[in-house]
Every structure is written in C-alpha cells, then in structure tokens.
Amino acid sequence: xxxxxxxxxxxxxASKILATLTTKEKNNxxxxxxxxxxxxxxxxxxxxxxxxxxxxxxxxxxxxxDRLHLTQERLEDIALGVRKIIDLEDPIGLVExxxxxxxxxxxxxxxxxxxxxxxxYESRPNVTIDAAALCFKSGNAVILRGGKEAIYxxxxxxxxxxxTLETCGLPCECIQLxxxxxxxxxxxxxxxxxILDCLIPRGSASLIQAVKREARxxxxxxxxxxxxxxxxxxxxxxxxxxxxxxxxxxxxxVCNSMETLVVHEKIAPAFLPKxxxxxxxxxxxxxxxxxxxxxxxxxVPATEEDYKTEFLDYILAIKTVGNLDEAIEHINYYSSSHxxxxxxxxxxxxxxxxxxxxxxxxxxxxxxxxxxxxxFGFGAEIGISTQKLHARGPMGLPAxxxxxxxxxxxxxxxx
Amino acid sequence: xxxxxxxxxxxxxASKILATLTTKEKNNxxxxxxxxxxxxxxxxxxxxxxxxxxxxxxxxxxxxxDRLHLTQERLEDIALGVRKIIDLEDPIGLVExxxxxxxxxxxxxxxxxxxxxxxxYESRPNVTIDAAALCFKSGNAVILRGGKEAIYxxxxxxxxxxxTLETCGLPCECIQLxxxxxxxxxxxxxxxxxILDCLIPRGSASLIQAVKREARxxxxxxxxxxxxxxxxxxxxxxxxxxxxxxxxxxxxxVCNSMETLVVHEKIAPAFLPKxxxxxxxxxxxxxxxxxxxxxxxxxVPATEEDYKTEFLDYILAIKTVGNLDEAIEHINYYSSSHxxxxxxxxxxxxxxxxxxxxxxxxxxxxxxxxxxxxxFGFGAEIGISTQKLHARGPMGLPAxxxxxxxxxxxxxxxx
Numbered sequence: 001x002x003x004x005x006x007x008x009x010x011x012x013x014a015s016k017i018l019a020t021l022t023t024k025e026k027n028n029x030x031x032x033x034x035x036x037x038x039x040x041x042x043x044x045x046x047x048x049x050x051x052x053x054x055x056x057x058x059x060x061x062x063x064x065x066d067r068l069h070l071t072q073e074r075l076e077d078i079a080l081g082v083r084k085i086i087d088l089e090d091p092i093g094l095v096e097x098x099x100x101x102x103x104x105x106x107x108x109x110x111x112x113x114x115x116x117x118x119x120x121y122e123s124r125p126n127v128t129i130d131a132a133a134l135c136f137k138s139g140n141a142v143i144l145r146g147g148k149e150a151i152y153x154x155x156x157x158x159x160x161x162x163x164t165l166e167t168c169g170l171p172c173e174c175i176q177l178x179x180x181x182x183x184x185x186x187x188x189x190x191x192x193x194x195i196l197d198c199l200i201p202r203g204s205a206s207l208i209q210a211v212k213r214e215a216r217x218x219x220x221x222x223x224x225x226x227x228x229x230x231x232x233x234x235x236x237x238x239x240x241x242x243x244x245x246x247x248x249x250x251x252x253x254v255c256n257s258m259e260t261l262v263v264h265e266k267i268a269p270a271f272l273p274k275x276x277x278x279x280x281x282x283x284x285x286x287x288x289x290x291x292x293x294x295x296x297x298x299x300v301p302a303t304e305e306d307y308k309t310e311f312l313d314y315i316l317a318i319k320t321v322g323n324l325d326e327a328i329e330h331i332n333y334y335s336s337s338h339x340x341x342x343x344x345x346x347x348x349x350x351x352x353x354x355x356x357x358x359x360x361x362x363x364x365x366x367x368x369x370x371x372x373x374x375x376f377g378f379g380a381e382i383g384i385s386t387q388k389l390h391a392r393g394p395m396g397l398p399a400x401x402x403x404x405x406x407x408x409x410x411x412x413x414x415x
Numbered sequence: 416x417x418x419x420x421x422x423x424x425x426x427x428x429a430s431k432i433l434a435t436l437t438t439k440e441k442n443n444x445x446x447x448x449x450x451x452x453x454x455x456x457x458x459x460x461x462x463x464x465x466x467x468x469x470x471x472x473x474x475x476x477x478x479x480x481d482r483l484h485l486t487q488e489r490l491e492d493i494a495l496g497v498r499k500i501i502d503l504e505d506p507i508g509l510v511e512x513x514x515x516x517x518x519x520x521x522x523x524x525x526x527x528x529x530x531x532x533x534x535x536y537e538s539r540p541n542v543t544i545d546a547a548a549l550c551f552k553s554g555n556a557v558i559l560r561g562g563k564e565a566i567y568x569x570x571x572x573x574x575x576x577x578x579t580l581e582t583c584g585l586p587c588e589c590i591q592l593x594x595x596x597x598x599x600x601x602x603x604x605x606x607x608x609x610i611l612d613c614l615i616p617r618g619s620a621s622l623i624q625a626v627k628r629e630a631r632x633x634x635x636x637x638x639x640x641x642x643x644x645x646x647x648x649x650x651x652x653x654x655x656x657x658x659x660x661x662x663x664x665x666x667x668x669v670c671n672s673m674e675t676l677v678v679h680e681k682i683a684p685a686f687l688p689k690x691x692x693x694x695x696x697x698x699x700x701x702x703x704x705x706x707x708x709x710x711x712x713x714x715v716p717a718t719e720e721d722y723k724t725e726f727l728d729y730i731l732a733i734k735t736v737g738n739l740d741e742a743i744e745h746i747n748y749y750s751s752s753h754x755x756x757x758x759x760x761x762x763x764x765x766x767x768x769x770x771x772x773x774x775x776x777x778x779x780x781x782x783x784x785x786x787x788x789x790x791f792g793f794g795a796e797i798g799i800s801t802q803k804l805h806a807r808g809p810m811g812l813p814a815x816x817x818x819x820x821x822x823x824x825x826x827x828x829x830x
Contacts, residue, residue: 198804216628367828370827389633409781
C-alpha cells in the first residue's frame with residue numbers, strides 16, 4: 001500500500017469523527033495549536049534552516065529563498081493566523097433554510113464538511129498551517145502535499161499539528177502530510193477517487209495545467225491570474241494611472257496583479273506616455289502592439305504568447321482596441337478568469353463590462369489587487385477559485401463545505 | 416473539425432448572447448416553444464414512430480420501448496413542463512448580498528450562467544426538451560447528446576427548438592443536438608475542456624462510471640440511486656412496513672426507490688415475516704443475509720454484489736445489523752449517496768442517523784421516494800446530484816448557475 005493510499009484510508013476514517021466535533025472542540029484545538037507553534041518555534045526555525053541550506057546548495061533564487069525562509073516574526077504571524085480562524089463562523093451544521101412541503105415533510109438544507117480534502121502546493125511553508133487550520137475548522141480531514149523544498153519545515157509543522165491533535169484526544173490522521181515528494185505522490189492524489197472528496201491545487205500555471213489534464217478527482221482550480229485593466233475612451237486619466245501603477249507594481253508576484261493593459265485607441269495617445277513616465281521608476285518592460293508602440297518611447301512588440309502569460313514580473317503587455325466590445329472579447333479570450341477592471345466614467349460601458357466579462361471578480365474603477373478573502377471580509381482564504389463550479393473567487397470556510405438535505409417525517413409515503 | 420467541436424464553438428458564442436437576455440425574453444421563447452411543440456405534434460409523433468420501428472426491429476424490451484414511446488398525451492405533458500419553467504424564478508442576475516468593505520468598495524455576489532452545459536442521457540426523449548428548457552431559462556447554451564434509440568424524435572425536437580429560437584431572433588446554436596450517436600461523440604464531450612463549462616451525465620451506473628473514469632471537463636454526477644431504509648430496533652413496525660413497501664414497489668425504475676433493507680437483529684423476527692407478506696403481491700425477490708433468511712419463508716442468500724447493486728427491479732437485498740453504528744457503516748460503504756431513511760421512534764438514533772449518514776438526502780420516518788425537485792418545491796429538476804461539489808440532491812435552476820463578484824469602486828488602489 002502506498003503512502004497516499006494508506007494515509008488516505010486513515011483520513012477517511014478520521015473525517016467521520018471530525019464531522020461530529022462541536023465548534024468549541026474545534027476552536028480549542030486551534031488555540032492549542034497556535035500556542036504549540038510558538039512554544040516550539042526554536043525547533044521549527046532549525047528545521048527550516050535545513051530546508052534553506054539544501055535550497056542554497058541547489059542554487060535556489062533569492063525570491064524563492066525568501067518565500068521558503070521562516071523567521072520568528074513570520075512564525076508569530078502564522079500562529080496569529082491560526083488564532084484568527086477561531087473567530088471565523090463555523091459553517092458546519094448551519095441549516096440555511098427549513099420548510100414544510102405539501103406532504104408535511106420538514107425539509108432542511110444543512111451545511112456539511114466535504115470529507116477529505118487534498119492540497120497540493122509549492123514552497124511556502126505557511127500554506128501548510130493555513131490550509132490545515134481552515135480544513136480542520138470546516139470539519140474536513142486534509143492530506144497535504146507541499147513542495148519538496150519545504151519538506152523539513154512541513155514535517156516539523158505536521159509533528160506539532162498531530163501532537164496537538166493527540167492532546168485533544170483526536171485522531172492524528174485528521175491532518176497528514178505526504179512525505180514522498182516525488183512526482184509519483186502527486187500523480188496518486190490526482191487519481192485517488194476513493195479517497196479525496198476534493199483536490200485543491202495551489203501554485204503555478206504548470207501545476208494547474210497538470211491537474212486539469214490528469215486529475216480524476218473533483219478539483220477546484222485556484223490562483224492563476226492573468227488579470228487585465230481596461231482604460232476606456234471615457235476614463236479619468238489620473239485614476240487610470242493610479243490603478244494601473246497599483247495593479248502592476250504594488251506586488252508583482254501575486255495572482256491578482258495585472259498582466260495586460262487594454263486601452264481604447266482614442267485615449268492611448270494621451271494615456272500611454274503618462275503611464276510610461278509613471279512606470280519608469282519600476283523599470284517595467286512594456287510589450288505593446290503596433291498602435292500602442294507608437295505612443296511609447298521604449299517598448300518591444302507584444303506577441304500572442306505575451307497576452308497569454310502570467311508574468312508575475314515587471315512586464316506589462318499592452319493591447320489597443322477600437323471599442324468596448326473588442327476589449328471584452330480580448331479579455332474573455334486571454335484571461336484566466338480571475339480579476340479584471342475597467343476604468344471609465346461612462347455608466348453604460350461600466351455596466352456592460354460588469355455583465356459581459358466572464359471572470360471571478362470584475363471591477364469598475366478599482367485595482368484588481370483587491371481580490372482577496374481578507375479584503376472581501378471573509379477572513380482567511382484557502383485560495384482563489386478561477387473555475388465556475390462549486391466556488392468562484394476567494395474561498396473562505398463555506399467553500400470547503402457541501403450540503404445535505406435532512407428530512408423529518410412522520411410516516412409519509414409517496415402516492 | 417468534428418461535429419462536437421464545431422457545435423461547441425458555436426455554443427460558446429451563443430452563450431454570450433444568452434447570458435444577456437432578460438427574463439421576459441427567455442419566458443417569451445419558452446411560451447412559443449410550448450406552443451410549437453403542440454402545433455407540430457403530429458410530425459413529432461411520426462418521427463417518434465420511426466424510432467419505435469427501429470427499436471422493435473432491434474428487439475428492444477417492453478420497459479425501454481415504453482420509455483421511448485411518445486403519445487399525444489405525453490407530448491402535451493412535455494409542453495406543459497415547458498410552460499411550468501416560465502413560472503420558475505430566473506436565478507440570473509440575482510445579487511444575493513452586496514456590502515461596502517473597509518476600502519469603500521461596493522462588493523456584490525451576482526448569479527451568472529455557467530456558460531455551455533453538456534448533457535449526456537439515454538432514451539427518454541422528454542429529457543431533450545426538459546434539459547434544453549432548464550438550461551435556456553438559466554441563460555446557458557446546451558449541447559445535448561441523447562441516446563441513439565431516440566435520434567429521430569430528438570432531431571425533430573431540435574428542429575422545433577431551433578426554429579423557435581430563430582423566430583425570437585436568437586442564434587439557433589443556443590440549443591444543439593449531437594447527431595453522431597456513436598461512442599466517439601460521447602468521448603469527445605468527456606474531454607471538451609475548451610467548450611463545456613459543465614457536463615451532466617444522466618443515466619445508468621455504467622454511464623456515470625465511464626464519465627468518472629474518462630471525463631476531463633467539470634462534471635455533476637447524477638441519478639445513480641442505491642438507496643437504503645434502516646428499520647431500527649425502536650421502529651414502529653406498521654410505519655416501517657408502509658415505508659419499505661412504498662420505497663421498494665411504488666415505482667421500481669427510479670433512482671430514489673429503495674434497493675437494500677437494513678434491519679436491526681432484535682426487530683427482524685417481528686418485522687421480516689410481516690414484510691414478506693406485504694411484498695408478496697409484488698413478487699419481490701428477497702436476497703437476505705443468514706440472520707434475515709431465518710426469519711423469511713422464501714429468500715435467496717445475498718451476495719456482496721447484491722449490496723452494491725441498483726436493481727431497479729422487484730428485488731430487495733436485506734442486511735441485519737446489531738446496532739445503529741453497524742447500520743450507518745453498511746450504508747455509508749455501499750450507498751451511492753443518494754437517499755437513505757431510518758425508521759425509529761428513538762430521538763437520539765434519529766439525530767445520529769441524520770448527522771452521520773453521508774448522502775444527499777437523509778430521512779427520518781419517511782420514504783426515500785420523496786427525493787425529487789418537484790416534491791422539495793424547486794419545480795423541474797435537471798437531475799439529482801450524488802456528488803458533493805457544486806450541487807447535491809435535486810438540481811433546480813440555481814444548480815445551473817455560478818457566481819461572479821461585481822465590484823464598484825471610485826478609484827481605489829491597494830496600499
């Protein structure tokens with residue numbers, strides 16, 4: 001029996017117990033976990049140093065190293081994140097609606113856990129704790145498959161989480177990490193239909209593509225953000241400059257940052273030179289189509305590939321359009337359906353953009369950077385869904401639940 | 416380009432138009448469609464006769480023939496079904512919640528269509544109209560892949576639906592039937608990730624299994640019903656007899672009928688002989704485990720396979736258990752997670768069954784036969800989901816929608 005099958009089978013059993021816990025029991029666990037993380041911070045940081053050492057030997061780049069690196073302060077943030085999940089409303093057991101039908105049956109729709117959730121993610125070790133705590137609070141067992149770069153740190157986290165489960169008299173299989181970091185274990189999770197009720201991949205476009213191609217289990221795709229800002233003919237230019245600067249440069253490595261500027265050809269000559277000036281201090285490389293190029297001092301020609309790419313870098317693709325329909329068509333074709341914004345003072349165009357853009361979050365006159373569970377007021381999120389089934393946009397605790405009809409009768413039979 | 420790719424590409428375009436229709440426009444179409452079905456009933460019945468002729472030549476059984484066969488009365492029922500969909504609330508555009516966040520962004524959650532829905536189903540021709548009308552009302556384009564047995568009837572229906580679309584000035588690609596009834600076209604739909612936002616298979620266990628194994632597109636599994644009734648130690652025997660008789664025999668061919676009786680060993684000697692008497696007039700074959708067999712005059716031994724099977728026939732598997740936990744374990748293991756019932760007067764056991772049974776609909780003291788969109792008060796349904804993601808239980812119009820965050824700003828950027 002492979003590690004995944006064995007841990008999966010145990011997780012399924014543990015999920016039955018998890019589903020029956022009270023909110024108090026779950027919050028008590030989270031409180032103890034938060035404390036344990038702080039108490040054992042020295043050891044966790046030592047284990048993290050082992051990951052850092054291996055990563056440096058393997059020549060990992062600065063950005064990646066930074067994401068992998070834990071400090072006392074970062075660990076305190078992670079522990080604080082766990083405590084914040086205590087304050088989130090427990091979605092389980094909520095009966096959203098209950099009614100009596102014509103037969104006298106009392107029918108209710110009750111929120112229930114999904115069961116066993118698989119998470120595949122990359123090198124950020126904080127995801128290990130965040131994801132586990134969110135799955136736990138929503139009554140789900142979780143199987144974590146983190147990146148191999150963080151394996152020492154993740155194993156330390158697993159040990160602390162499982163010891164705390166034992167302290168609470170709960171099966172340690174509520175939260176399990178896959179120790180095998182070869183591709184084989186990922187593959188196994190893709191096809192574990194008897195075990196996983198849901199698989200949430202969190203990471204690069206290539207991971208999401210592999211999941212799309214190979215997964216047999218129900219999946220919620222997350223996080224690939226090829227986001228657009230459209231500067232309409234009737235945009236407030238100063239507002240447009242602020243929004244593009246923010247969406248492109250405030251944090252380049254995140255999924256809700258902007259990758260392509262779509263601009264109306266009538267406003268391009270007034271807008272683009274000012275934008276070039278604004279972005280100069282960030283050395284943003286501009287990849288422009290022909291019309292846009294003519295308005296810019298320094299740019300390279302944009303390719304088809306550029307419009308398809310989530311750069312996560314100081315690169316901006318630019319596309320000029322003759323009208324709003326063309327803008328909508330371009331965005332709906334190239335976008336990863338994450339977040340898009342229009343900047344306009346025209347009422348009709350704003351409404352049309354909101355209606356016809358087919359993405360999880362559609363903005364009028366605001367930066368795409370706001371698509372985020374905390375900003376929307378949901379608290380911690382497990383990811384941002386870019387698919388249409390089940391959950392779309394930032395996923396808080398309710399996205400980790402399903403429903404069940406509970407029906408109270410008194411002997412009814414169907415005539 | 417294959418038929419599926421070509422029709423899919425057209426459907427995607429049509430779905431953009433469908434998403435912008437008003438409720439009035441959609442209802443007007445449904446009204447005209449309902450009229451057209453009646454006006455052209457003679458022709459439809461002729462085309463249906465062609466299917467019947469072929470089916471008879473191929474030696475189709477009575478039950479299947481009956482499902483395939485249309486009469487004037489059945490056609491009127493189908494047309495009436497379309498008119499009833501007019502009365503259902505249009506879910507599209509509903510903003511369930513709108514709030515202003517800390518940044519002053521006005522954030523709303525709006526219901527939107529899924530886009531293009533694929534339906535794969537078997538020989539009942541009424542599904543062609545029902546599914547198309549439900550997808551249309553929820554603003555979705557649909558690609559129908561019906562059983563080859565009904566191809567003449569389905570093509571006639573497609574013609575009427577498309578002519579009516581043209582009458583309304585709508586693209587006829589809103590509703591399309593795949594004419595290729597070979598396995599190749601089903602396979603293509605399984606993998607049409609660029610086209611289908613959702614695939615809904617409706618039919619036999621073998622179809623659902625094939626979808627599970629081979630589909631790459633997002634799927635909502637429907638309709639396989641291996642349903643259980645558990646007669647608890649503290650059951651009212653007369654109520655139990657009524658419920659089992661109803662759940663097993665009132666309509667054997669439907670997914671919410673009962674397949675396995677689970678019975679507490681303490682009540683089995685009192686309950687089973689009376690049940691045998693009650694079921695005698697339907698000639699129900701009893702397949703019992705050893706303990707149950709001892710309480711029955713005529714039974715055959717139940718096999719592992721029997722407990723796994725959706726008989727859809729006058730056959731009942733029987734399993735005795737020593738306590739409620741055993742009953743729950745048996746049901747959660749063998750069930751297709753559709754509908755299960757407990758018959759008991761014990762309060763604690765009733766609550767435990769509701770909590771721990773992991774199925775779409777869980778009943779206390781009522782027949783499983785009630786799991787149905789009409790009975791629950793949702794109006795027409797497109798199927799009964801037995802999965803946990805997106806939709807679970809009877810799926811009305813809201814199950815055919817997704818959501819999108821619409822955000823009104825006035826220049827906000829993220830700090």
